[in-house]
Amino acid sequence: xxxxxxxxxxxxxxxxxxxxxxxxxxxxxxxxxxxxxxxxxxxxxxxxxxxxxxxxxxxxxxxxxxxxxxxxxxxxxxxxxxxxxxxxxxxxxxxxxxxxxxxxxxxxxxxxxxxxxxxxxxxxxxxxxxxxxxxxxxxxxxxxxxxxxxxxxxxxxxxxxxxxxxxxxxxxxxxxxxxxxxxxxxxxxxxxxxxxxxxxxxxxxxxxxxxxxxx
Numbered sequence: 001x002x003x004x005x006x007x008x009x010x011x012x013x014x015x016x017x018x019x020x021x022x023x024x025x026x027x028x029x030x031x032x033x034x035x036x037x038x039x040x041x042x043x044x045x046x047x048x049x050x051x052x053x054x055x056x057x058x059x060x061x062x063x064x065x066x067x068x069x070x071x072x073x074x075x076x077x078x079x080x081x082x083x084x085x086x087x088x089x090x091x092x093x094x095x096x097x098x099x100x101x102x103x104x105x106x107x108x109x110x111x112x113x114x115x116x117x118x119x120x121x122x123x124x125x126x127x128x129x130x131x132x133x134x135x136x137x138x139x140x141x142x143x144x145x146x147x148x149x150x151x152x153x154x155x156x157x158x159x160x161x162x163x164x165x166x167x168x169x170x171x172x173x174x175x176x177x178x179x180x181x182x183x184x185x186x187x188x189x190x191x192x193x194x195x196x197x198x199x200x201x202x203x204x205x206x207x208x209x210x211x212x213x214x215x
Contacts, residue, residue: 001045001153001154001155001156001169002045003044003045003156003172007172007173007176008043008044008069009043010176010179010180011043011156011158011172011176012041012042012043012158012160014158014176014179014180014183015041015158015160015162016028016158016159016160016162016163016164016165017162017163018179018182018183019158019165019167019175019176019179020165021179021182022175022176022178022179022181022182023165023167023171023174023175023178023179026165026167026171027149027165027166027167027168028147028149028163028164028165029102029104029146029147029149029163029164029165029166030104030123030146030147031163032123032124033102033103033104033121033122033123033146033163033164034121034122034161034163035119035120035121035159035160035161036107036110036113036114036120036121036122036125037113037114037115038161039161040100040119040120040121040159040160040161041119041159041160042071042099042100042102042119042121042157042158042159042160042164043099043156043157043158043159044069044070044071044099044100044156044157045069045070045071045099045154045155045156045157045169046070046071046073046102046151046152046153046154046155046156046157046166047062047065047066047067047070047071047072047073047098047140047141047153048073048075048140048141048142048143048144048151048152048153049062049072049073049074049075049138049139049140049144050074050075050077050138050139050140050142050144051074051075051076051077051084051136051138052076052077052079052133052136052137052138053076053077053078053079053082054076054079054082054128054130054131055130055131055132055133055136055138056082056084056085056089056130056131056132057131057132057133057134057136057138058136058138058139058140059072059074059084059085059089060089060092061140062074062140063089063092063093063096063098064096065140065141066096066098068096068097068098068099069097069098069099070098070099071098071099071100071101071102071157072093072098072100072101072102072103073102073103073144073146073151073157073166074101074102074103074104074105074144075104075144075145075146075151076103076104076105078104079105080104080105080106080123080124080126081106081126081128082105082106082126082128082129082130083106083107083108083125083126083127083128083129083130084103084105084106084107084130085101085103085107085108085113085120085122086107086108086109086113087109087112087113087116090109090112090113090116090118090120093118094116094117094118098118099119100118100119100120100121100157100159101118101119101120101121101122102121102122102157102159102164103120103121103122103123104123104146104147105122105123105126106122106123106124106125106126106128107120107122107125107126108125108126108127110125119159121159121164141153146166149166151166152168152169154169155167155168155169156169156172189202
């Protein structure tokens, strides 16, 4: 899936939390997956990778099959206690002009990764080394599952300090429009709060009784 530069810029601007809400609260990857540096942001099409636990051979291979701007989204078969990615892969990914990495697993060399111009989102920091299993079962460009989310090749990946979401390609245009509407609505509510209004009045929550309904 190809997204326009304007769509990617808007997704980056709106951010993961706003788009998650705007899309109907879908696509949130596990909250443990965070950027290695708080100012990192990513928006781009998913290049899906599934590897066995503790094995990063197919991550190396994915680097040279993904297109410029693609975001590697890696499932590790639940093997989060390995460091699948470090400074060598980071340099290679930048040389290939990839868009970023989202991995349900560990990374290492984070002192360097956190200063480099390549967004890395990982489940944690882990120094355990990986193997290269030449006979292992792995795949690229096929659906993968991370947490409760099934990620298809080409879905839109958006990540920032709040976390990472993945939106189905078919929902992106609608989610971007709804996200912009939501942003305007929130700006209006913030202005009203600053002018002295109360949240319970703005939302019609009332003072007593069922907190889900106005009285």
